[in-house]
Amino acid sequence: MKITRLHGFKDMFHPETQRLRSVEDTVRKVFERFGFSEVIIPVLELSETYSTGLGDTTDIVQKEMYTFETKGGEWVSMRPEGTAGVVRAYIEHSLHRKSPVTKLYYSGEMFRHEKPQEGRQRCFNQIGAELFGSRDPLADSEIIAMLWLAVTELGLSEHVELELNSIGKPAERELYKKALLEFLSQKKDSLCENCRNRLTTNPLRVLDCKTDTCVELTSGIPFSIRDYLSEQSNGHLDALLRSLEEKSIPHRLNPRIVRGLDYYTDTVFELTTDKLGSQNAVAAGGRYDLLVGRMGGPETPAVGFAMGLERILLLLEKTGTRRNSPGKKQLVCIIHIGDEAREKAANIADDLRRKGMRVETEYENKSLKSQMRKANRTGAAYSVIIGEDELRGKVFSLRNMKTGEEKTIPLEKLAALGGHGDFRKLL
RNA sequence: GUGGGUGUAGCUCAGCCCGGUUAGAGCACUUGGUUGUGGCCCAAGAGGUCGCCGGUUCAAAUCCGGUCAUCCACCCCA
Structure with a gap:
C-alpha cells in the first residue's frame, strides 16, 4: 500500500505555492499599512479555547474539529479558525494593558473535518486581522476598508460583493429569533425539508436558504431584524453605513446574512x-x-475578519485575473564536458551563487546537447560552457540563449564579475 | 451524515456499451539524428499490479458484486 496524504488535504507545488505566497504577501502589506502587526500563534490549542470561543453548539465545534487527547491527558484541537486563538493570546499576555487598541493579523493553516469539495479542503490557509479595543463604528469601517483594499490590490474587486448586516446583541437576536420562529411556524408547510429542521436548530439560517419557496416565503416577512435592534445597535449600523459611503466602498445591506459562529x-x-x-x-x-x-x-470590544487564500486563488484563476509575478532572477546554466570541466563547473556555479546569481549546473556527465536542451527548457538567459578546449585556454564560452550570440572570454573575467554579475557587459 | 460522477503511463485522457492475440494517444522524460551547441522537426527508448478483493467465463481493463480512493452537490463554511 502506497502511503498517501489524508483525505481532503492537498500538497502544493511550484507555480501554485508562489501564487499563494504572493497573494498572502499582498494582503499582508495592506494590513501593515493599516498598522496591524503579525502574531504567530500555535496550530494546536486546548479544545476549550474553541468550544468556549466559538460556542459549544456551532457546527465547527460539534463536528468539524480535529480533537484528540495528548499523552498528558489534555484534550486539544487543531485550530479550525484564527480568532479564538488570537483572543486567547491577547488575554494571556494582557495586551489590553499595553495599549488601548491592539491590531493583530495572522496567517496560516486551519483544519476542519468537513466533506471536501471544490473550494473546500480540510486544511486550508487563512489570513485574518483582529482589532481590539474600540467599539466605535469607525473601527468596523476601517476593518472593512482594509478588506476592500486588499481585494482591490488583488485585482478582484470587480468580482466580489461586500454584504453586511447587523445581528445585534444576543438578547435582541433572541427576540427576533422568536418572532421569526413564530412567523415561520405558521407557514411551515411551504418550507423545504431542511428548513423545517432548522426551525428547531437555528431559525436564522432559514433566511440563508436558497430554495425558491423559502426565499419567497422569507422575503415576505413583514418585519426585519432592525425592528428588534436596540437604538445603540441600529445607530452603530447606520454610522458604519455612512462611513462606508464616505469612503466609497461598495457594499450591500443584506438582512439575510447570519454567521455560523x-x-x-x-x-x-x-x-x-x-x-x-x-x-x-x-x-x-x-x-x-x-x-x-x-x-x-x-470586557473588550473587537472586530475582525478572515480571508480564505485557496478560495482567492481559485477566484483569481476562474476570473483570469493576472497578477504581476515578482519575476525571478535570470538563470545561468553552467555546462561542462569532461570530468575536469565538471568539477570546474561546480566551483564556478558556487562562486556565481555567492555573488547572488541564480545558477544551475548538471551533476553528472551528460552530452552537451542534453545540457543545452535542459538550459533551454529551464529558461536560462545565459549558458556558460566549459569544455576541454576552454579548460586548456583558461577561458569559457558565454552564450546568450535568446539571441544565440556566443563569445569566448578569459576565466578571470568571470571571477572579477561584480555583485550582480551582469553578463551583458561581457558579451 | 445524504446523493451522484470518476478510478487505465508522471500528467490529461481514449479503449469499456458489443468480453478475445504483446493495453493505446498526446504532453512530459531519456537517448540519438556523425566529433562540442538549445528552441522546430524526426527516430528510438523507458514508463502500467488497467484502484483493490471476489464472482461469471475457455477468456475480464471490458460483465456482476463488494470495497477503498477521489471529485461534485446537499449540509455548513473561508
Whole structure:
C-alpha cells in the first residue's frame, strides 16, 4: 500500500505555492499599512479555547474539529479558525494593558473535518486581522476598508460583493429569533425539508436558504431584524453605513446574512462571489464585543475578519485575473564536458551563487546537447560552457540563449564579475 | 451524515456499451539524428499490479458484486 496524504488535504507545488505566497504577501502589506502587526500563534490549542470561543453548539465545534487527547491527558484541537486563538493570546499576555487598541493579523493553516469539495479542503490557509479595543463604528469601517483594499490590490474587486448586516446583541437576536420562529411556524408547510429542521436548530439560517419557496416565503416577512435592534445597535449600523459611503466602498445591506459562529455581535459581513459555485464566501468577519470577556479576559470590544487564500486563488484563476509575478532572477546554466570541466563547473556555479546569481549546473556527465536542451527548457538567459578546449585556454564560452550570440572570454573575467554579475557587459 | 460522477503511463485522457492475440494517444522524460551547441522537426527508448478483493467465463481493463480512493452537490463554511 502506497502511503498517501489524508483525505481532503492537498500538497502544493511550484507555480501554485508562489501564487499563494504572493497573494498572502499582498494582503499582508495592506494590513501593515493599516498598522496591524503579525502574531504567530500555535496550530494546536486546548479544545476549550474553541468550544468556549466559538460556542459549544456551532457546527465547527460539534463536528468539524480535529480533537484528540495528548499523552498528558489534555484534550486539544487543531485550530479550525484564527480568532479564538488570537483572543486567547491577547488575554494571556494582557495586551489590553499595553495599549488601548491592539491590531493583530495572522496567517496560516486551519483544519476542519468537513466533506471536501471544490473550494473546500480540510486544511486550508487563512489570513485574518483582529482589532481590539474600540467599539466605535469607525473601527468596523476601517476593518472593512482594509478588506476592500486588499481585494482591490488583488485585482478582484470587480468580482466580489461586500454584504453586511447587523445581528445585534444576543438578547435582541433572541427576540427576533422568536418572532421569526413564530412567523415561520405558521407557514411551515411551504418550507423545504431542511428548513423545517432548522426551525428547531437555528431559525436564522432559514433566511440563508436558497430554495425558491423559502426565499419567497422569507422575503415576505413583514418585519426585519432592525425592528428588534436596540437604538445603540441600529445607530452603530447606520454610522458604519455612512462611513462606508464616505469612503466609497461598495457594499450591500443584506438582512439575510447570519454567521455560523456564536461570537458575533452587531456587525457581520461577507465578501462573496458568484464564481465559485456554492463556496461563495471568500472572506468573512464581524464584530465580537463579548468574546474577550467570555474567554476570561476583560470586557473588550473587537472586530475582525478572515480571508480564505485557496478560495482567492481559485477566484483569481476562474476570473483570469493576472497578477504581476515578482519575476525571478535570470538563470545561468553552467555546462561542462569532461570530468575536469565538471568539477570546474561546480566551483564556478558556487562562486556565481555567492555573488547572488541564480545558477544551475548538471551533476553528472551528460552530452552537451542534453545540457543545452535542459538550459533551454529551464529558461536560462545565459549558458556558460566549459569544455576541454576552454579548460586548456583558461577561458569559457558565454552564450546568450535568446539571441544565440556566443563569445569566448578569459576565466578571470568571470571571477572579477561584480555583485550582480551582469553578463551583458561581457558579451 | 445524504446523493451522484470518476478510478487505465508522471500528467490529461481514449479503449469499456458489443468480453478475445504483446493495453493505446498526446504532453512530459531519456537517448540519438556523425566529433562540442538549445528552441522546430524526426527516430528510438523507458514508463502500467488497467484502484483493490471476489464472482461469471475457455477468456475480464471490458460483465456482476463488494470495497477503498477521489471529485461534485446537499449540509455548513473561508
